[in-house]
Amino acid sequence: MKLPIKYSLLLLSCGMFAQSYKTVSVVDNYNNWGWNNVLVAKNKFITVAVVPDAAGRMLQFDLGKTASLWVNPKLLGRKFAADDKVKMQDWRNFGGYRLVPIPVDNFAVNSNGEKTKRWPPPVIMGDSPYDAFVSTDAVAHQLINVSSGIQNLPVPVFDRTTNTFSTVLNYDEQLQYKRSMYIEKGKSLVFITHSLLNKGTTTIERGLKITSQHPTRSEPQLEDGQNFLAYIPISNKDVLPNGKSFEIMLTPQARWNFVNKNRKPLDKNNAEDVAKYFNSGTNWKGEVAPGVYELHYDYDLMGGVHFIAAKSWIGFVDKLKKTAFVTMFEPYNKKLNYEYGANAEIYNSGLETGYLETEIKTAIHTLKPGQRFDYNEIQAAAKIASTPILDVNKTGIITQKLHLTKDGIAHGAYGVFIQGKAIVIAKNNQGEIIKKRTLGNVSPLKAFTFDAYLKEEKAVATIAIYIKAAGDLYLLDSVDVTSN
The missing domain is CATH 2.60.40.4070 (Immunoglobulin-like)
Incomplete structure (x- = not known):
């Protein structure tokens, strides 16, 4: 991949101060995915692959031959234009490691001119190709750098009644997202820095929700979701606005409706149907060790649970392969504002072939024109002898x-x-x-x-x-x- 002159100079100048340990290569049609210029970081333990054409997503984070990320097979090799006129069925979810600007409740505008939520999320940050380059820092880390285009907000909403998109009269916000990451020799750690920039002319209040989508099947046609687990530390001292340490964002009726619409017809007069599906899910295992919450994947469920993380980590475990993948992130700050009061979520998605999401959320930052905020996380992987994860x-x-x-x-x-x-x-x-x-x-x-x-x-x-x-x-x- 040919680099712009300024980045070539950056590589040269940094190389004068430290001998770089080469970790990154640029590969065309990596893993037969169909995309070119895939940035691959690798050492003897882990492999990380970032795909610029798939919205800069990390689509691989493996420990040895064990994968932590689900990849959508329907979208391999696809690229999408930077056009925010998309309908619900047009959500281009590549899988892997993605992000959404938050709050989600006000980044769209409806036909009445009111701020609202929209799914799919904004396209320029979530779907369309990113710019990417490799650089070397002063201590010889090879960095994978990606950046989105300028995301204009609000985005339009499709109105099914009129069969048209709402009209956006004025863009209140212009955002740009950037990320850099690197790995080191002899470690199964991925060091990541996220940046959100206010590229507009008005002061804004925005943050980021950063999501890892994990696999939930040991074989393509096998439903063994009980072997795919998520863990997060909880405490009664850290509570959401409702006074609870966690909140399941799903009602029995919502689960019933999802199964009835997407899986099979249900009958409220059938006692077996009611016992099995009129609940908020049986995969939310709750506190399985002091201060540790566990859940596993359920194929007949669409919903999540959110928390204030008592400690700054969240984990995913492939129990069959005795492999754990964890994210360490910045501590919760009681002085700052968080969407729904939570800084972490776990989501059970019934879409596609099904995936389990571990999600972290930054605080909502006030950014004046030209300002940015940075957010640091570390992803890591290790073989373990047993569960649950007690601490990280x-x-x-x-x-x-x-x-x-x-x-x-x-x-x-x-x-x-x-x-x-x-x-x-x-x-x-x-x-x-x-x-x-x-x-x-x-x-x-x-x-x-x-x-x-x-x-x-x-x-x-x-x-x-x-x-x-x-x-x-x-x-x-x-x-x-x-x-x-």
């Missing part, structure tokens, strides 16, 4: 918290994001190291379970597990033994 940090996933048994056995179970050596360090009450042991090699491609006999160490006050890589220590988990 930048080193790995905790599925069994580090603890010391009555027999003096220290135990924990994890998935790790960093290749290296696991080390356990025990300290006394003065913070002095009294025991340090290397436990062996670890990598994202193998679940890590820790056991160590520490009964003879009567002075132990704290135990911590680290991953040592390239001379650095990364904390995975720790426990205060004196509080046990």
